[in-house]
Amino acid sequence: MDPYTNPDSQTDRTQQAMITRLEERGQHAFFQKMIDDYIDSIPSDQPLRALDLGCGTGVVARRLANALHSDSEIHGADISDVLLAKGRRQDLAQGIHWDHIQPGALPYEERSFDVIVMHTLLSHVPNPLSLLQETARVLAPTGQLIVFDADHAGTTYGQESYEAMRRVDHLLTSAVATHPDLCRQMPRYLKAAGLSLNSHRSVILSECGRGDYWLSSVRGFAGILPALNVLSEEEGQQWVDAMHASHDNDTFFASGAFFTFYASHS
Structure with a gap:
């Protein structure tokens, strides 16, 4: 099962690996640029009520608090007490409301x-349409919904064997x-939820020869592989070792696409 669906049910080791990955990813320049791109679309000249739904450790909530009008009301909401606790500790007098839902x-x-x-949330929830319908209910008539996620189905880590590469890619993602x-599926989900897709943005990140962002994701996988239960411990370690070896000998390859969807009431 996707560990992000219920983080509080995971082992302490897995939870710490998830927290480390969320914060590490949020500090990466590539990810910060994508977050800033969609936050720049939000008006900052007037107080707003903003919700970071599925906030995790609060990476996006903190950036919203820094970017929006100082009188704005920022809520970070998540089903995980563990992730919210980290968010509260990271909230340096920004006054974010941390909501356990x-x-x-x-x-x-x-x-x-x-x-x-919704920053990398919808791909983890059991029923994306139901959540979008709830989101439409609590979104103001002139409000804006921003959905950011990865196209996990297209993410790939290069290996010498095509068969092994496709098998592990599929199992991990x-x-x-x-x-x-x-x-x-986002255009269909938004339409079914009574929302209008106004625009979208796509970014492809590929690394060849040496790894950076994707190599850090390999390290993140290494921490949560036991919770994924899709590779044996030996096979998982072999994959991690192979990725690091390809980085060291300049044969590393990994690629994935990220999408931002901008929507509002129809």
């Missing part, structure tokens, strides 16, 4: 938020995301 109906009134961000093809 349950799966299902959101604990907010209708038309509550001017902007809602299917285990780390409940809906690896989420981005490919």
Whole structure:
């Protein structure tokens, strides 16, 4: 099962690996640039009520607090007490509201938020359409929904054997995301939720020869492989070792695409 669907049910080791990866990824220049790109689309000249839904450790919530009008009300909401606890510790007097929520109906009134961000959330939830419908309920009539996610189904890590590469790619991406093809379904989900897709943005990150962002994701996988339960311990270690070896001898290859969807009420 996708460990991000219920982080609090994971072992302490896995939870720490998840926290480390979320914070490490959030500090990477490539990821920061993609976050800043969509935050720049949010007006900052007036106070807003903003919701970072599925906030994790609060990487995006903190950037919203820094970027939006100083009188804005920022909420970070997540189903995980463990991740929220880290978020609260990272909140350096920014005044973010950290909301522990349950799966299902959101604990907010209708038309509550001017902007809602879902950053790498929808690919992990069991029912993306149901959550989008709830999001539409609490989004203000003139509000903006921003959905950012990875096209996990297309992520690949190069290996010498094509068969081994495709097998491990499929096992890892299917285990780390409940809906690896989420981005490919977003136009349908938004339409079914009564929302209009206004625009989208795509970014491809590929690394050849030497690894950086994708090599750090390999290290992240190494920490949560036991929880994924898709590769044996030996096979998982062999994959991690092979990725590091390819980096060391300049034959590393990895690639993936990220999408940002901008939507509003129809």
